[in-house]
Amino acid sequence: MPRLLAQQMDRDLDSLTAAVKARDAAPVRGAVLRVARNDLDLHLRHEPLATVEAARLALWARQATLDGAARDTGAIAGDATSLELTWDRVEDDTPPGRAARIDASLKALCEAADRKDATAAQQATARLTSAL
Template sequence: MSLAVPTDARQAPPPARLTALDRAARAVRDGEVTDADVRVVRGAWTAYRDSDAVPELSARQMTRDLDALGSSDPEGAALRVMQNTTALRLRYEPVRTVDLERFSMWARQLGIDAAAGDAGAVAGDVTSLELAWERLRDDSTASAAVTADLHAARDAADREDTAAAGRPAPRLGAAIAKVQGPGILPGE
């Protein structure tokens, strides 16, 4: 952890360079990673890093994950770049908005790690989802479905059944979009 809210929160809209970094990271996360994509994300990262006081740990994490974009796991690296960018957005956006997106990314990571058969990573992903869910859940029907899927993923992760633990991942990612809460409007 390199940022804490409200300590590191800023009462301003996200800077344009952070928004540009976010757009570039989303483009890489959502498709095949090309050398041109990596250059765009690196350029956006450099511009943002040079324009704002980025915590050292965040800078090291982003650099490590950008270096991994050309590796054998570009999807995982692209997701980590997006997670890093989301953490930086936390200084400017409501915590719940960022947590909803984080939950969706952890669900996607669960699917990646389950497909790789990595029981340790799957257990960590499920724990991260559970912790985020503690902050997000509400009394809606969509919330009950997420809770049930998380219980199933936890049971499977505890048995080290990575395939079963990964089955709810797509549903978790889709269902979180339906979970709304105080101060969150659809499409916000």
């Protein structure tokens, strides 16, 4: 395992452990998603990029759902950017009808993030999750 990834995984597992011990659901959900993203980084060494990035897209959509529920418009904007960058890597490997639904939902999410509209972002994220 690459040294930096091991350090990142250790840090995120420690955060997850602390959140579970504190019985604090929101930090648990965030830490679980970070650990899952770290796990996907490990999969990149052994699985096709499209497979890993499609899974990463779903994780970022879950993160956007959490940030929308928290009404954290700064985090939503970051999630939208991460989703766009990830989508760029897998869009060509996605069937056209599904790709169109994802594109439309992602565009709506980015527009909501630009307006700092957490409610619209939550709605767009729900459509994106469904499209994925």
